[in-house]
Amino acid sequence: MNNNSEIIARITGLLYPFIIIFGVYIILNGHITPGGGFQGGAVLASVFISRYLVYPFEDIKIKSLQLAEKLLFFSIIMIPILFLFTGFNYSAGQANSYYLIGMNLLIGFKVCFGLTIIFFRFVFYEGEK
Amino acid sequence: MSFYQIVLLVIAFFTAMVIIRVIMGPTIWDRLLGLNMVSAKIIMSIVILAIIQDSSFLLDIALVYAFLGFVGTVFIARFIERRGNL
Amino acid sequence: MKKVINYTTMIVIFTILWVILNESATLFQILIGIIVSIIAIYFTNSYLLLDDYIAYYYVKTFVLIKYLIYLIFQIYKSGISSIGQIIRGDSKVIIIEYESCLNDELSICLLANAITLTPGTVTIDKKGNALKILCFEGNNEIKDAFDVEVCSKFEQILKGRK
Amino acid sequence: MIREALTVILISIGLVFMLFGVIGIFRFKDFYSRILISSKVETVGFITLMAGVVIKYGFTYFSLKILLICLVVVITNPLSTHAIARSALISGFKIKEEK
Amino acid sequence: MLEKVFLILTVVLAIISISTTKLRRAVIYLGLFSLVISFTYLLYSAPDVAIAEAIIGSALSTILYLVALKKFQVFTIYYTNYDYNEINYDHVTVRRGQILKDIEKFYVDREMEPQIIYTTENFKHILKTKNYDLLIYQKHSDFYIYGFEKDYQLDAIEGYFMNEDHGNLDINIIRCKEGEYNDA
Numbered sequence: 001m002n003n004n005s006e007i008i009a010r011i012t013g014l015l016y017p018f019i020i021i022f023g024v025y026i027i028l029n030g031h032i033t034p035g036g037g038f039q040g041g042a043v044l045a046s047v048f049i050s051r052y053l054v055y056p057f058e059d060i061k062i063k064s065l066q067l068a069e070k071l072l073f074f075s076i077i078m079i080p081i082l083f084l085f086t087g088f089n090y091s092a093g094q095a096n097s098y099y100l101i102g103m104n105l106l107i108g109f110k111v112c113f114g115l116t117i118i119f120f121r122f123v124f125y126e127g128e129k
Numbered sequence: 130m131s132f133y134q135i136v137l138l139v140i141a142f143f144t145a146m147v148i149i150r151v152i153m154g155p156t157i158w159d160r161l162l163g164l165n166m167v168s169a170k171i172i173m174s175i176v177i178l179a180i181i182q183d184s185s186f187l188l189d190i191a192l193v194y195a196f197l198g199f200v201g202t203v204f205i206a207r208f209i210e211r212r213g214n215l
Numbered sequence: 216m217k218k219v220i221n222y223t224t225m226i227v228i229f230t231i232l233w234v235i236l237n238e239s240a241t242l243f244q245i246l247i248g249i250i251v252s253i254i255a256i257y258f259t260n261s262y263l264l265l266d267d268y269i270a271y272y273y274v275k276t277f278v279l280i281k282y283l284i285y286l287i288f289q290i291y292k293s294g295i296s297s298i299g300q301i302i303r304g305d306s307k308v309i310i311i312e313y314e315s316c317l318n319d320e321l322s323i324c325l326l327a328n329a330i331t332l333t334p335g336t337v338t339i340d341k342k343g344n345a346l347k348i349l350c351f352e353g354n355n356e357i358k359d360a361f362d363v364e365v366c367s368k369f370e371q372i373l374k375g376r377k
Numbered sequence: 378m379i380r381e382a383l384t385v386i387l388i389s390i391g392l393v394f395m396l397f398g399v400i401g402i403f404r405f406k407d408f409y410s411r412i413l414i415s416s417k418v419e420t421v422g423f424i425t426l427m428a429g430v431v432i433k434y435g436f437t438y439f440s441l442k443i444l445l446i447c448l449v450v451v452i453t454n455p456l457s458t459h460a461i462a463r464s465a466l467i468s469g470f471k472i473k474e475e476k
Numbered sequence: 477m478l479e480k481v482f483l484i485l486t487v488v489l490a491i492i493s494i495s496t497t498k499l500r501r502a503v504i505y506l507g508l509f510s511l512v513i514s515f516t517y518l519l520y521s522a523p524d525v526a527i528a529e530a531i532i533g534s535a536l537s538t539i540l541y542l543v544a545l546k547k548f549q550v551f552t553i554y555y556t557n558y559d560y561n562e563i564n565y566d567h568v569t570v571r572r573g574q575i576l577k578d579i580e581k582f583y584v585d586r587e588m589e590p591q592i593i594y595t596t597e598n599f600k601h602i603l604k605t606k607n608y609d610l611l612i613y614q615k616h617s618d619f620y621i622y623g624f625e626k627d628y629q630l631d632a633i634e635g636y637f638m639n640e641d642h643g644n645l646d647i648n649i650i651r652c653k654e655g656e657y658n659d660a
Contacts, residue, residue: 005463006341008203008456010324014272015452016263019196020255021229025236026189026527028247033186034523042531043193049539050200051263053207115536122543132385134478139392141481144512146399148485151508152492158408158465160504162416164511165457166398168534169419171511172450173426176443178518180430185238187523188442190514193530195449201507201538202457206464208542209500212550212591235445238438286451287424294394294421297414301401308409331455334417337462338455349409349462468593 009054019047027108031097037104041111048116052123060120065113072110079103133181137174144170161205168198221269226252272321281372282325289333289369297334300351307352315344315370322373329369380432387429394422412462420454423447482516497584499548503541507533550589553579553610556599576612582636603652621649 023043030036048060083099144167151163172191179187229252234240237248259268317323327338327346340347398419405411427447434440489512493505510533517526555576576592583590595602599613603622611622623630634649 004207005459006320007324007327007338007459010321011328011452011456013264013268015196015449016259017229017252017255017268018232018449020258021232021251022192022196022236024251024255025233029237033189034527035189036524039527039531042528042536043197046197046200046531046535047263049535053200053203055265119536119539119543122540126543132388136388136392137478138481140395141478143395143399145481145485147402148489148508150402151504156408156465157500157504158461159411160501161461161464162408162412163402164504164507165454165461166402166416166419167508167511169423169450169454170395171515172446173423174515175518176427176430176446179439180433185439185442187518188439188446190518190523190527190530191446192442192449193527194511194534195446195453197531197535199453199457199460200535203460204539204542205500205503205507206457206460208545209591210464210467212468212552232445235438235441238442290421290424294418297418298394298397301397301404301414301418304404308407308413327459328452328455331459332417332420332451334421335413337413338459339463339466349413349466351410351413468591 004053004056012050012053015050016047019043019050023047023108023112027104028101030104031100037107038111040104041108042115044108044112045115045119048112049119052119060116062117062120065117069110069113069117072106072113076103076106076110079106131181133177137177137181140170140174140177144174157209161202164205165198165202168194168202172198218269221273222256225256225269229255274321274325278372282329282369285368285372286329286332289329293333293335300335308349309352310339311348311350313346313348315346317370317373318344322370325373326369380435384429384433387432388426391422391424391426391429394418394425398422408465409462412458412465416454416458420450423450479516479519482512482519485512486516499545499589503538503545506541507538510534510537545589548589550591551583551609553590553592553612554599554602554608555592555594555612555614556597556602557614578637579610579612579633582633586632619648622652623649624652 023040025040026035026043027037027040030040079102147163147166147170151160151167154160154163172194175187175191175194179185179191226249230245230248233248233251234244237244256268260266264271315323315326317326323341323344323346327341330336330338330346330348335350337349338346339349395418398415401415401418402411405414424447427443430443431440434443486509489505489509493502493509496502496505510529514526514529514533517523517529553576580590580592599611599622602608602611609623613620613622621633623633630649630651
């Protein structure tokens with residue numbers, strides 16, 4: 001019964017880089033157009049989810065994804081605190097937008113890893129009968 | 130009322146008709162087909178709305194549906210053909 | 216050497232995509248676009264596809280344009296004829312099997328996609344180069360297009376993919 | 378001016394195609410002929426409508442983005458149709474004997 | 477005007493998706509609901525919310541609901557009829573008969589998901605090849621229900637039909653051994 005359609009597998013593979021570029025675009029332009037860290041991260045996570053259509057095996061290392069997600073979460077908390085203590089001048093316009101882009105990137109990757117972990121845990125462990 | 134607003138209203142009417150089919154539809158595949166059609170209609174409405182408001186960032190949302198709309202449909206179809214196994 | 220040229224073409228295509236998305240063609244955006252497309256191709260090759268994306272999905276630009284133009288022509292042709300079908304009402308559905316004369320995986324998938332896009336035919340299954348097609352009974356156009364011994368026009372176009 | 382008129386005409390043609398798609402979804406009595414015609418005629422209407430919008434805007438970033446949307450829909454829409462039809466066939470919903 | 481159409485559609489879809497008894501239909505209705513409400517957000521000029529709703533509704537939440545439904549047991553019921561060579565719309569909706577409604581109600585009451593497949597294949601062929609839980613074969617007004625011996629629900633179905641009044645319908649329940657006819 002384990003026969004997935006070859007056509008879907010092939011053409012989904014064709015779309016991967018497009019979806020990745022689109023996700024990065026949504027993250028990087030989060031401060032001027034709609035979108036941002038959460039939305040772009042969800043788009044990036046959907047790449048991993050659609051990969052399940054092609055290779056339904058458990059070859060993604062959930063442990064290392066979890067470690068990366070924890071590190072990202074730690075840095076998301078620590079970077080604003082560090083900025084608070086250094087007394088950086090916030091009024092400078094250019095630096096402000098760089099700060100926003102950097103934080104959006106971190107949030108985006110954290111959301112991507114988090115949703116991927118949720119999906120694969122649900123599919124391979126929690127969904128068992 | 131400009132031309133594009135009338136177009137938007139017509140598309141909204143079509144969407145309502147397809148949703149009636151989805152609610153009526155006897156088999157589950159009819160409903161899935163309706164979901165697919167409504168998704169295409171929503172993409173069109175977003176493009177027309179972007180013309181009315183003259184703002185190109187609305188097209189990003191249409192692109193999201195174009196890229197990811199098929200993932201949900203394919204997963205539901207696969208779920209049905211495997212009798213409740215993803 | 217050919218590999219380098221192919222990679223450069225791919226990066227150029229993705230950079231153009233990035234510029235279209237951002238709606239600005241400044242030097243800074245182009246630079247970011249090149250970096251993002253290199254990262255996207257590397258990530259796809261090593262983690263998602265487990266294979267070489269470019270060797271997997273390489274289609275000549277000329278062939279692609281010819282394919283798209285012929286596809287749009289075919290879509291309109293059978294779209295107009297299927298309006299008549301809608302007005303006439305119900306009709307019977309059959310499944311025919313069709314053996315393609317292509318032997319390349321991606322070309323067969325593109326052919327199947329084109330068959331699904333034209334109104335009146337849907338590809339249901341693919342095994343090797345045999346396709347199962349769902350279509351109306353007594354539809355002469357389909358018979359003309361697919362029951363011939365030699366390759367159909369789509370297949371002749373797709374044969375020169377590489 | 379002529380460009381504006383062409384846009385209006387093309388969008389109207391697209392709406393007519395979509396109207397036939399919606400009629401088809403109610404007119405056909407079984408699922409397979411519905412999936413054969415309706416959803417596809419809808420795609421024809423989609424392409425026509427987008428062509429109208431592209432003509433209105435000429436060669437700008439807006440119309441390039443719309444062409445991108447069109448291309449992606451042309452790639453992904455057959456996938457979902459194929460998945461639905463295949464799912465119905467494998468599950469055994471069938472009208473007539475094969476062969 | 478336009479906003480009103482979409483707001484009415486949203487309310488209708490929300491009510492339908494919580495009042496339906498079949499969970500897969502509810503998943504599809506929720507997908508439609510998210511499509512429509514995303515456009516409504518756009519009409520009220522909230523594109524940021526709309527893009528989040530689009531991504532979450534079209535891919536992620538649908539799939540997570542489906543993964544949750546994996547725990548739910550699905551019963552596959554094949555229905556064949558001797559009298560008809562073709563199955564069209566009327567048979568599915570109008571003449572489906574009381575028995576299928578009863579069986580559906582039986583499973584829904586016990587919080588299980590029935591999936592009924594109408595087919596015109598020969599029932600012996602289905603017995604041999606298909607992977608089924610129940611097979612209902614109708615010949616004029618006689619009903620033959622095929623099920624597996626080990627399936628404890630079969631006794632419950634028998635009891636259910638004994639208790640209810642079914643007029644002049646003739647219902648036979650046939651128990652098959654595991655793998656007696658079936659290779660699948």
